[in-house]
Every structure is written in structure tokens, then in C-alpha cells.
Amino acid sequence: MISEGVIELSRWQFAVTSLYHFLFVPLTIGLSFILAIMESTYLMTGREIYKDMTQFWGKLFGINFALGVTTGLTMEFQFGMNWSYFSHYVGDVFGAPLAIEGLMAFFMESTFVGLFFFGWDKLTKGQHLVVTWLVALGSNFSALWILVANGWMQNPVGAEFNFETMRMEVSSFEALIFNPAAQVKFVHTVAAGYTTASAFVLGISAYYMLKGRDAAFSQRSFTIAAGFGLAAVLSVIVLGDESGYTDGEVQKAKLAAIEAEWHTEEPPAAFTLVGLPDQEAMVTHHAIKIPWVLGLIGTRSIDTPIIGLSEILENNRVHIRNGMKAYGLLQELRSGKRDDELIEAFEKVKKDLGYGLLLKRYTENVVDATEEQIELAVKYSIPRVAPLFWTFRVMVASGFIMLIVFVVAVIASSIRKCRSEWVLKISLYSMPFPWIACETGWFVAEFGRQPWTIAEVLPTFLSASTLTEWDIILSLSGYIALYTVFLFIEMFLMMKYIKLGPSSLHKNRYHFELGGGDVS
Amino acid sequence: MIFDYETLRVIWWALLGALLIGFAVTGGFDLGVGVLLPFVGKNDDERRVILNAIGPTWEGNQVWFVTAGGALFAAWPMAYAVSFSGMYFALLLTLFAMFLRPLGFDYRSKLPSQKWRYNWDKALFVGGFIPALIFGVAFGNLLTGIPFQLENDLRIVYLGGFLDLLNPFALLSGMVSLSLFIMHGAVFLQIKTEGKVNQRAKKVGFIAIFLTLFLFALAGCWIYILDGYHITSEIFPNGPSNPLTKFVKRGPGLWLDNYGHFPELWVVPAAAFISGFIAMVLSRINRPGTAFIFSSITVTAVILTAGCSMFPFLIPSSISLNSSLTVWDSSSSQGTLNVLFWVTVIFIPLIVVYTSWVFHVLRGKITVEHIKKNNHTAY
Numbered sequence: 001m002i003s004e005g006v007i008e009l010s011r012w013q014f015a016v017t018s019l020y021h022f023l024f025v026p027l028t029i030g031l032s033f034i035l036a037i038m039e040s041t042y043l044m045t046g047r048e049i050y051k052d053m054t055q056f057w058g059k060l061f062g063i064n065f066a067l068g069v070t071t072g073l074t075m076e077f078q079f080g081m082n083w084s085y086f087s088h089y090v091g092d093v094f095g096a097p098l099a100i101e102g103l104m105a106f107f108m109e110s111t112f113v114g115l116f117f118f119g120w121d122k123l124t125k126g127q128h129l130v131v132t133w134l135v136a137l138g139s140n141f142s143a144l145w146i147l148v149a150n151g152w153m154q155n156p157v158g159a160e161f162n163f164e165t166m167r168m169e170v171s172s173f174e175a176l177i178f179n180p181a182a183q184v185k186f187v188h189t190v191a192a193g194y195t196t197a198s199a200f201v202l203g204i205s206a207y208y209m210l211k212g213r214d215a216a217f218s219q220r221s222f223t224i225a226a227g228f229g230l231a232a233v234l235s236v237i238v239l240g241d242e243s244g245y246t247d248g249e250v251q252k253a254k255l256a257a258i259e260a261e262w263h264t265e266e267p268p269a270a271f272t273l274v275g276l277p278d279q280e281a282m283v284t285h286h287a288i289k290i291p292w293v294l295g296l297i298g299t300r301s302i303d304t305p306i307i308g309l310s311e312i313l314e315n316n317r318v319h320i321r322n323g324m325k326a327y328g329l330l331q332e333l334r335s336g337k338r339d340d341e342l343i344e345a346f347e348k349v350k351k352d353l354g355y356g357l358l359l360k361r362y363t364e365n366v367v368d369a370t371e372e373q374i375e376l377a378v379k380y381s382i383p384r385v386a387p388l389f390w391t392f393r394v395m396v397a398s399g400f401i402m403l404i405v406f407v408v409a410v411i412a413s414s415i416r417k418c419r420s421e422w423v424l425k426i427s428l429y430s431m432p433f434p435w436i437a438c439e440t441g442w443f444v445a446e447f448g449r450q451p452w453t454i455a456e457v458l459p460t461f462l463s464a465s466t467l468t469e470w471d472i473i474l475s476l477s478g479y480i481a482l483y484t485v486f487l488f489i490e491m492f493l494m495m496k497y498i499k500l501g502p503s504s505l506h507k508n509r510y511h512f513e514l515g516g517g518d519v520s
Numbered sequence: 521m522i523f524d525y526e527t528l529r530v531i532w533w534a535l536l537g538a539l540l541i542g543f544a545v546t547g548g549f550d551l552g553v554g555v556l557l558p559f560v561g562k563n564d565d566e567r568r569v570i571l572n573a574i575g576p577t578w579e580g581n582q583v584w585f586v587t588a589g590g591a592l593f594a595a596w597p598m599a600y601a602v603s604f605s606g607m608y609f610a611l612l613l614t615l616f617a618m619f620l621r622p623l624g625f626d627y628r629s630k631l632p633s634q635k636w637r638y639n640w641d642k643a644l645f646v647g648g649f650i651p652a653l654i655f656g657v658a659f660g661n662l663l664t665g666i667p668f669q670l671e672n673d674l675r676i677v678y679l680g681g682f683l684d685l686l687n688p689f690a691l692l693s694g695m696v697s698l699s700l701f702i703m704h705g706a707v708f709l710q711i712k713t714e715g716k717v718n719q720r721a722k723k724v725g726f727i728a729i730f731l732t733l734f735l736f737a738l739a740g741c742w743i744y745i746l747d748g749y750h751i752t753s754e755i756f757p758n759g760p761s762n763p764l765t766k767f768v769k770r771g772p773g774l775w776l777d778n779y780g781h782f783p784e785l786w787v788v789p790a791a792a793f794i795s796g797f798i799a800m801v802l803s804r805i806n807r808p809g810t811a812f813i814f815s816s817i818t819v820t821a822v823i824l825t826a827g828c829s830m831f832p833f834l835i836p837s838s839i840s841l842n843s844s845l846t847v848w849d850s851s852s853s854q855g856t857l858n859v860l861f862w863v864t865v866i867f868i869p870l871i872v873v874y875t876s877w878v879f880h881v882l883r884g885k886i887t888v889e890h891i892k893k894n895n896h897t898a899y
Contacts, residue, residue: 066625069622077615080589080603085676103587104867106583106587111875112874165760
């Protein structure tokens with residue numbers, strides 16, 4: 001059995017490296033699209049300023065992209081390095097979208113990104129535009145396949161356990177690819193990326209406008225970002241990830257946890273705006289509730305109930321008892337016994353094998369679990385409510401703040417009178433919110449799936465590699481140290497180029513080159 | 521169309537090899553150039569020439585490696601799990617070194633400070649040196665076996681330490697891959713540059729080719745006495761992937777078994793030597809373009825030589841022989857291998873086509889004048 005410390009440290013390492021990676025990914029996904037839009041406008045209007053815009057925002061894109069690539073490598077390595085039992089147990093299914101991502105998306109993105117930067121003089125305008133679009137498509141396809149993989153962790157459809165190989169194997173690729181949980185996740189995540197990039201361009205453009213620099217350049221950038229951003233943030237909110245939470249038992253538990261829905265209520269359920277969730281007593285103290293709203297957003301209907309956590313726990317108790325049987329039968333099969341009756345009996349209960357594995361936390365043999373151990377496993381079978389409840393609310397609040405910002409920005413960009421100083425200031429100072437939403441959103445998705453790495457299939461505590469605590473302390477410190485240094489360097493360069501603005505292109509038509517100060 | 525399981529397993533063994541070779545042939549010269557950067561480039565302009573020779577294309581080349589990792593995960597999950605967790609610190613070190621590459625390329629020339637740039641040059645050297653070395657160290661460890669054991673539920677237990685990875689044979693393999701990539705990088709630089717940088721690359725290239733062939737020959741002699749592995753029980757090429765159902769023996773010289781049974785395989789190591797010599801000569805008489813083709817063949821043949829001697833083993837276990845992973849018992853399911861095969865058949869040719877187009881667009885020598893003209897956009 002792997003020690004609790006190794007599991008905790010492995011989880012921390014995964015959380016740190018993936019949240020860090022996700023600081024750069026949304027901007028890459030969104031900004032690549034905005035660059036493609038800007039360059040398309042350049043081709044349609046033939047005006048040089050749009051080329052300058054593509055090149056300048058492209059410079060910032062490059063600074064961000066480098067760290068996205070750097071930290072993405074960690075993700076590809078980490079499953080095998082720190083989650084080797086996971087890799088063995090689900091590689092047949094989970095590995096496939098990752099391999100396809102490489103072949104179909106990452107290759108395209110990385111091969112053409114070089115031409116995007118260095119191909120301006122070597123390609124015709126049309127060719128270069130195609131290259132830019134391929135980079136944008138590549139990064140978006142990349143997101144698609146990664147989220148197909150992640151969606152399967154949330155709602156593992158199209159795969160079956162094989163007792164001969166002791167792992168999950170694909171039974172239907174269609175089901176894997178068209179997993180509703182993955183589809184919703186994809187739309188929600190890329191839209192969040194578009195919102196992030198729009199807020200980035202909007203805020204920086206507002207900064208130039210506040211400084212009274214490069215008016216034509218910054219106003220055009222502001223307008224594109226405002227329009228694209230409003231469309232994006234509306235998609236994020238309307239196509240919220242929550243609509244995918246009706247598929248799969250663990251998704252239902254996640255939904256109940258983020259809403260602190262302790263008990264199933266008459267549909268449509270009320271939405272708890274704020275309150276203090278208490279997991280022991282299974283109540284939310286001082287709750288402020290809005291009738292109907294949760295039922296509407298959670299199920300898109302008025303008569304489908306949202307299953308409460310107490311009912312989920314009841315169901316899980318049944319699953320766990322079934323899982324014990326499945327585990328017992330599996331042991332017989334693994335010891336070499338093969339008769340049709342045994343196989344048939346196992347096939348009947350194997351869907352709950354994962355629940356049986358939950359008991360491994362309390363007893364190595366599973367089949368000899370006592371009533372108390374079963375109760376402990378039942379309690380352990382849902383995520384902790386309070387962290388999910390709060391991060392979810394932070395995410396939603398950040399999303400709505402961005403909605404207001406983009407509405408105001410769209411009005412300001414179409415009506416000159418409304419372009420007052422405070423509009424520009426809120427555009428600038430609201431820049432962190434999309435990042436807060438992305439990070440908290442990722443936390444909700446992953447923490448909400450606990451105690452599983454693969455919902456109902458493989459518990460997190462069984463997934464880790466058999467390393468020692470010191471191994472991971474060493475690697476985790478290494479990651480933190482390097483990532484901190486990288487972040488400082490990146491922010492430093494980013495700030496420098498943001499301050500320089502389009503003057504950094506050395507085209508002799510921007511602020512610092514026209515007597516506004518020094519250019520370096 | 522669905523192939524039978526045995527065929528698919530062999531195909532995926534070959535495809536994994538193809539992806540690794542794809543990386544070694546393209547990303548390999550980038551790593552070599554990274555190592556050469558501080559030595560072949562004596563001042564900032566020369567170094568920028570070197571960086572820009574590979575700058576626009578290195579990123580795509582590295583994806584061969586990432587994709588090989590993804591394909592290993594998808595087609596050989598157990599091998600992915602064992603190699604990545606077993607060689608934990610070797611992989612971590614490689615990863616940390618590889619971090620320095622995107623940052624080095626992209627950030628180095630964004631500030632004019634000499635100190636800033638020279639520090640990034642050191643980082644890029646490390647980012648080339650360590651992966652180039654570990655590539656071979658990893659292969660060396662595959663040949664000697666990794667100290668792991670599979671439990672009944674197929675959990676992997678690793679029983680070695682970091683220093684076990686640095687055994688003498690693995691270090692020799694590491695030297696082979698290091699000099700191999702330096703050779704390849706030097707020949708590539710010879711194509712893309714002129715003047716002093718070109719001359720220096722030519723000199724280094726000559727030494728590196730010589731060293732590669734010498735070290736490769738040394739490793740070949742070592743194989744005669746090195747313990748190899750052999751399956752002694754009956755093989756079920758269409759059986760389910762359970763590594764615990766076979767018996768394996770170990771003994772000196774067993775890695776030459778395949779060459780004994782199929783003497784025509786000697787063509788592969790022979791190709792490494794012959795094309796290496798041809799590359800040496802062509803580089804000498806200033807025909808780097810053709811020399812590059814032959815150095816690519818050398819790179820390919822060196823990797824194939826190791827693959828041919830190990831087949832059907834992927835990762836032998838040095839402490840629990842029967843836990844060893846082979847082509848017949850550690851692949852993904854037939855369905856997954858089949859779907860991924862078709863995805864690969866469609867996309868690899870496409871990738872080769874567009875990568876070639878990108879290289880074609882960016883053809884031609886990089887000169888100091890070119891750097892000066894594009895002072896603010898070049899790396």
C-alpha cells in the first residue's frame with residue numbers, strides 16, 4: 001500500500017503543475033484566435049495597422065506560448081512518472097486522445113507557430129493568414145482532445161474492465177469521443193480561453209488609451225477584444241459546464257456538492273446563493289436561497305430533480321457492497337480459475353468494482369470489510385463540500401463581472417461619448433478575473449471528482465506511483481522553484497513589452513519612436 | 521478494417537520506433553545545435569545565426585518526442601508507466617532541462633543585455649546536453665533491464681535508485697546518443713550557415729562522427745558480454761496483455777540472438793557505420809546537404825540496432841525477470857491499437873508533408889547580415 005503522504009504529495013504536485021500550466025493555456029487558445037481575426041481584417045482591408053496589431057499581440061502571444069509549451073511537457077510526463085497505476089489501468093482509453101492530440105493538433109500548432117513569427121517576408125499575405133489560422137485551429141483542437149481525455153475521467157463511457165489485463169479497455173470510440181461531458185467541457189473551456197484573451201487585449205488597450213498613446217492602434221484592438229469578448233463570455237455563461245453534470249453519478253455528486261444540495265428536494269430546486277456548508281451535519285447554515293434557479297440551470301427543466309448528497313450516499317452504500325462482491329470474484333479470476341459461471345457472475349457486478357476498491361483504504365482484502373469500514377468508505381465516496389461551494393461561487397462571480405465589463409466595453413467602443421476614463425479603468429483593472437475564473441473552474445472540475453481519478457472506476461489513492469515521500473518532495477520543490485523563477489521572468493518580459501507597446505515593432509510610426517520617449 | 525492482434529502489436533512496435541526516430545532525426549539535430557551553441561558561436565551575432573538556423577522549426581521537431589510519449593502511453597501503457605516512474609529522476613532532469621529550451625529561444629534576444637543573452641546561451645546548452653545524454657542513458661537502461669516488479673494486480677514496484685540508472689553501460693549509451701546528436705547538429709549547421717560558423721561546425725562534425733562510430737562500436741562489443749534477456753516459455757502473440765504469464769531467462773550475449781537467427785539484420789549496424797563514413801567524407805568536401813541525409817541514416821540505424829537486438833522485449837526487468845514487458849504482453853487492446861493505427865496512417869504523412877513545406881519555405885543560409893536586418897524579430 002502506498003503511504004498517505006505519497007498520495008497527498010503526488011496530488012499537490014499535480015495540482016500545482018496543472019494549475020500553473022492553465023495560467024498560460026487559456027490565453028494561448030484565445031489569443032491565437034484573436035490574432036487570426038486581426039490578420040483576416042488585415043487581408044480584407046489591406047490596412048497596415050492590422051498587420052501591426054497581429055505582430056504586436058503576436059509578440060505577447062509568443063512570450064506566453066513559450067511557457068505554455070514548457071509547462072505542458074510536464075503534464076505529458078507526469079501521468080507516467082507520478083501516476084503509474086493510473087497509466088496502466090486506463091492507458092488503453094485515456095492515452096488514445098493524448099496520442100491523437102499530438103498527431104492531429106500539437107504538431108500542427110508547433111510546426112506553424114515558427115512560420116507565424118518568421119514567415120512574414122517569405123510567404124504571400126494569403127499563405128501567412130492560412131498559417132495563422134492553422135496555429136489557432138491547432139491550439140483549439142489540442143484543447144478538444146485534452147478535454148475528451150479529461151471528460152472521460154469525469155464520465156467514463158465507452159470502456160469496460162478486462163479482468164485478464166486488470167485494466168479498462170475501450171469498447172466504443174464513438175462513445176469516448178462524443179461523451180456529452182467532454183463536449184460541454186470543450187465548449188466551456190475554449191470559450192473561457194476566448195474570454196481570457198479578450199480581457200487581456202481589452203485591458204492592455206485600455207492602458208494605452210488611458211496614457212493617450214497610439215490611439216488608432218489601441219482603439220481598434222479595444223473594439224475587436226470587446227466584441228469577441230462579449231460573445232465569448234456569453235457562451236461561457238450560457239453553455240456553463242454545469243449542464244454536463246447530469247451525466248454520470250460522480251458528476252451528479254459534484255453538482256450536489258458545489259450547490260451544497262444535501263437532500264433531494266421537490267423540483268425545481270432552489271439555488272443557495274451563499275451560506276456556510278457543514279459536512280458533518282449535512283446542512284448549510286445561514287443559507288440565502290433563491291427558489292427555482294438551481295433546478296433551471298442544473299437540469300434545464302422544471303420537473304427533473306437534482307439529486308441530493310444524502311441520496312447519493314445511500315446509492316453509494318449499495319454500490320460499495322456490490323463492489324465487494326466484484327472484488328472477491330476478481331480475485332478468484334486472477335488466481336487462475338476460469339469457468340463461465342464465475343465470469344458471468346463477475347460481469348454482472350463489475351460495474352461496481354471501483355466502489356469495492358474504495359475499501360482498499362481501510363482493508364487490503366476488501367471482501368472482509370466490517371460494517372464500520374463500509375460506513376467510512378461511504379462517507380469518503382463524496383467530495384468535500386465547502387471548498388467546492390466557495391470556489392464555484394468565486395468562478396461564477398468572476399464570470400459575471402466579466403460580462404458587465406464586456407457589455408460596458410462594447411457600448412464604449414461603439415459610442416465614442418461613453419469612452420470615459422472609468423470605463424477604461426475597469427477594463428484595465430478587471431484583467432485578473434478571467435484567470436481567477438479559469439483556475440477556480442479547473443479546481444471545481446477536478447476536486448469535485450474526488451475521491452476518484454476516474455469516476456467510479458479508480459480511486460485517487462490507488463492511482464499514484466510507488467515512489468517515496470522524499471522523491472516527490474524533491475521533485476515538487478524543483479517544480480515550484482523553477483516555475484517561480486520562470487513566472488518572474490515571463491512577467492518581467494511581458495510588462496516590458498506591454499509598456500513599449502507597438503513601438504516595439506520598430507516601424508517608426510508609434511508613440512516612443514515619434515518623440516514619446518526612448519525605445520530600446 | 522481490423523488487423524489481427526499480433527500484426528498490430530508488431531506494427532505498433534515499429535510505429536513507436538518510427539516516432540522515436542522521427543524525433544532523433546529532427547529534434548536530435550536541435551539538441552546537438554544547443555550543445556554546440558556556446559562553442560561554435562564565439563560572439564552574439566554568431567550565436568544568433570546558430571539560434572535562427574533552428575529557431576523557426578525546433579518547436580515542431582520537438583513534438584515528435586511529445587507524440588512518441590503520447591503514443592507510448594496509448595499503445596504500450598504498461599511500458600509508459602514503468603519507464604516514466606522507474607526512471608523518475610532521469611525523466612525529471614530531462615524535463616527540467618527541456619524547460620529551458622522554449623524559454624531560451626523565445627526570451628534570449630528579447631533584451632539587448634549581453635549578460636541576459638549569455639545566461640540564456642548556457643541554459644540552451646544545458647537544454648540540449650542533458651536530453652541528448654539521457655536519451656541514450658534511457659536506452660542503455662532498457663538494454664540492461666530496469667529493477668521493477670509487477671504485483672498480482674499489476675501495480676509496479678520500483679526497487680532501484682537514481683544512481684542505478686547511471687550504470688557504466690547506460691553511460692556509454694548516453695555518450696553514443698550525445699555524440700550522435702552533436703554530429704547531426706553540426707552537419708545541419710554546416711548546411712544553414714557560412715563563414716566561420718560553417719567552418720567550426722565542419723570541424724566539430726568531423727570529430728563527432730568519428731567519436732559516434734567509435735563509441736557505437738564499443739557498445740556493440742560490450743553487447744557480446746552484457747546480459748541479455750530471452751523468453752523461455754511459449755509465446756502467445758494474440759493473447760491478452762498480461763506480463764505475468766511467461767518465463768524469462770537472462771544471460772550474456774542473449775541480445776545477439778536475433779542477429780544469430782536472422783543474419784540479414786547485420787545490415788542495420790553496418791548501415792550506421794557506412795553512412796557515418798559517407799557523411800564524414802561529404803561534410804569534408806562541403807556537401808553538407810547530402811551529408812545530412814547520410815547522418816540521418818546513421819541516427820536511424822543506431823536506434824534500429826538497439827531495437828532489433830531487444831525485440832520482442834520492450835522493458836526487461838532486472839530483478840523480477842518474469843515481470844519483463846514484451847511486445848506480446850504489454851500492449852493496449854486490439855481495438856485501441858487498430859484505431860490509433862489508422863489515425864497514425866492518416867496523420868504522419870500529413871505531418872511529413874507540411875513539415876517539409878515549412879523547411880522549404882525557410883530554406884537558405886542564415887547570415888549575420890540577415891540577423892542585423894531582422895534585429896528585432898529574429899531570435
